[in-house]
Amino acid sequence: MxxxxxxxxxxxxxxxxxxxxxxxxxxxxxxxxxxxxxxxxxxxxxxxxxxxxxxxxxxxxxxxxxxxxxxxxxxxxxxxxxxxxxxxxxxxxxxxxxxxxxxxxxLSHRIRLPGRQNEFAELADAFDTMLARVEAHVAEQQRFAANASHELRTPLAISKSLLDVAHTDPDRVTGELVERLRTVNTRAIDLTEALLLLSRAEGRAFAREHLDLSLLAEEATETLLPFAEQHGVTLETGGDVAPTTGSPALLLQLTTNLVHNAVVHNLPTGGRVWVRTHARSDAVMLTVENTGEHITPQLAATLTEPFRRGTDRVSAGHGGVGLGLAIASTITQAHDGRLTLTPRPAGGLRVTVELSPAHRLSSAYRKPHTSA
Structure with missing residues (x-):
C-alpha cells in the first residue's frame, strides 16, 4: 500500500x-x-x-x-x-x-532471533511460526495439485488410448469400448466431484444448522447397507443423541465417507464395522471402527492426506479416488472439530470425529441395530 x-x-x-x-x-x-x-x-x-x-x-x-x-x-x-x-x-x-x-x-527463511524473551523476540518467534505453517500449507497445496493433475490425467489418457484403438481398428466391438469408456468417464466425474466438494469444505461456504449427528450416522449406514452386504461386512450402529451445528449435507458426506472407507478397507470375509455416537458436555463424538489388516501408527497418520491410499488394505475394484478421508478431515476442520485415526490392536482402524455440541435435544439412548 x-x-x-x-x-x-x-x-x-x-x-x-x-x-x-x-x-x-x-x-x-x-x-x-x-x-x-x-x-x-x-x-x-x-x-x-x-x-x-x-x-x-x-x-x-x-x-x-x-x-x-x-x-x-x-x-x-x-x-x-x-x-x-x-x-x-x-x-x-x-x-x-x-x-x-x-x-x-x-518461505524457508527464518529469523531465529537470539537473546532472551522480550517484545521483539515474541514478534520474531510468532513470525517464524507463521512462516512454518505457511510453508507447510503451500507444500501441501503443491502436492495436492500435482496429485490431482496425475489422478485427472489417468482417466483422460485411458480414454484417449481407447479412442485411438477404436480409430485404428474399426471392426472392434463397440459395446465393449463404450462400456470401458463409461467406466473411465464415471471415475473422472467422481474425482471431479470429490475435488469440488473438498474445495467447498475448505472455503467453509456453507450455512450452519442445528442437527443430530446420530441421525446422519443412521442414514449413512442404511444407505451403505447393501454395499456392506455385498462385501460380507456387518454394520452395527448405535449411541446417544448427538446435537451439534453445521452443514447437514457436508456432515452426511463425512459420515458416509467414513463408513464407506471402513467397509472397503476391511477383511476379505467376516468383516465388521461399528458406528457409534456419543454426547458429552464439551463435545459430541462420532466413532467409526472396523476390522481389517494391522496398520502402523505411521501409516494411520498419513491416511488423511489427499490421494493417500493404504494399498495393502484396498479391496479389488473399490479403491476409490483417494479423497475419502481427506474430505472427511477437511469437513471436520471446517466445522472446527477434530478427526483422529487410531489403529486397532486387533487390526483395522478407529476414526473419531469430535464436534462442538449444540443445545441438548434428548438424552434418549438409541438401541444398537445390527445388519449383516
Missing amino acids: GRAPGLSVRFKLTLSYAGFLMLAGGLLLAAVGAFLVREGWLQTNDEGAWRVTPGTDFVRGFAPVAAAVMVFLLVFGLVGGWILAGRMLAPLDRITHATRTAATGS
Missing part, C-alpha cells in the same frame, strides 16, 4: 532521547538557579532589576558553563540516542529483512 514519506522510527527515538536529556538539563539548571536565588546569590532591587550579591565570580561563571552543558547534552543526546536506537531496533531490521524475503517466495 502507498504511504506518504515520514521520519524513521530510529530518528524519532533519537529526537526523543535528546529532547529528554535537554529537558532534564533544563530542569537541573532551573533548580540550580532557584537555589542561588534562595541563598541570596541572585536578588532583585527595588526597581525589579537583578543585582549580584557576594559570590559575583561564581554567578558570572555559571551562565557560560550552563550553556556549554546544554550544548553538550544536546550533542550527547543526539549521538547516544542514534546509537542506542540503532541497537534497540536491530531485531526489527532482521524481522523486516525476513518479511521481504518471504514476500519474494522464499
Whole structure:
C-alpha cells in the first residue's frame, strides 16, 4: 500500500532521547538557579532589576558553563540516542529483512532471533511460526495439485488410448469400448466431484444448522447397507443423541465417507464395522471402527492426506479416488472439530470425529441395530 514519506522510527527515538536529556538539563539548571536565588546569590532591587550579591565570580561563571552543558547534552543526546536506537531496533531490521524475503517466495527463511524473551523476540518467534505453517500449507497445496493433475490425467489418457484403438481398428466391438469408456468417464466425474466438494469444505461456504449427528450416522449406514452386504461386512450402529451445528449435507458426506472407507478397507470375509455416537458436555463424538489388516501408527497418520491410499488394505475394484478421508478431515476442520485415526490392536482402524455440541435435544439412548 502507498504511504506518504515520514521520519524513521530510529530518528524519532533519537529526537526523543535528546529532547529528554535537554529537558532534564533544563530542569537541573532551573533548580540550580532557584537555589542561588534562595541563598541570596541572585536578588532583585527595588526597581525589579537583578543585582549580584557576594559570590559575583561564581554567578558570572555559571551562565557560560550552563550553556556549554546544554550544548553538550544536546550533542550527547543526539549521538547516544542514534546509537542506542540503532541497537534497540536491530531485531526489527532482521524481522523486516525476513518479511521481504518471504514476500519474494522464499518461505524457508527464518529469523531465529537470539537473546532472551522480550517484545521483539515474541514478534520474531510468532513470525517464524507463521512462516512454518505457511510453508507447510503451500507444500501441501503443491502436492495436492500435482496429485490431482496425475489422478485427472489417468482417466483422460485411458480414454484417449481407447479412442485411438477404436480409430485404428474399426471392426472392434463397440459395446465393449463404450462400456470401458463409461467406466473411465464415471471415475473422472467422481474425482471431479470429490475435488469440488473438498474445495467447498475448505472455503467453509456453507450455512450452519442445528442437527443430530446420530441421525446422519443412521442414514449413512442404511444407505451403505447393501454395499456392506455385498462385501460380507456387518454394520452395527448405535449411541446417544448427538446435537451439534453445521452443514447437514457436508456432515452426511463425512459420515458416509467414513463408513464407506471402513467397509472397503476391511477383511476379505467376516468383516465388521461399528458406528457409534456419543454426547458429552464439551463435545459430541462420532466413532467409526472396523476390522481389517494391522496398520502402523505411521501409516494411520498419513491416511488423511489427499490421494493417500493404504494399498495393502484396498479391496479389488473399490479403491476409490483417494479423497475419502481427506474430505472427511477437511469437513471436520471446517466445522472446527477434530478427526483422529487410531489403529486397532486387533487390526483395522478407529476414526473419531469430535464436534462442538449444540443445545441438548434428548438424552434418549438409541438401541444398537445390527445388519449383516
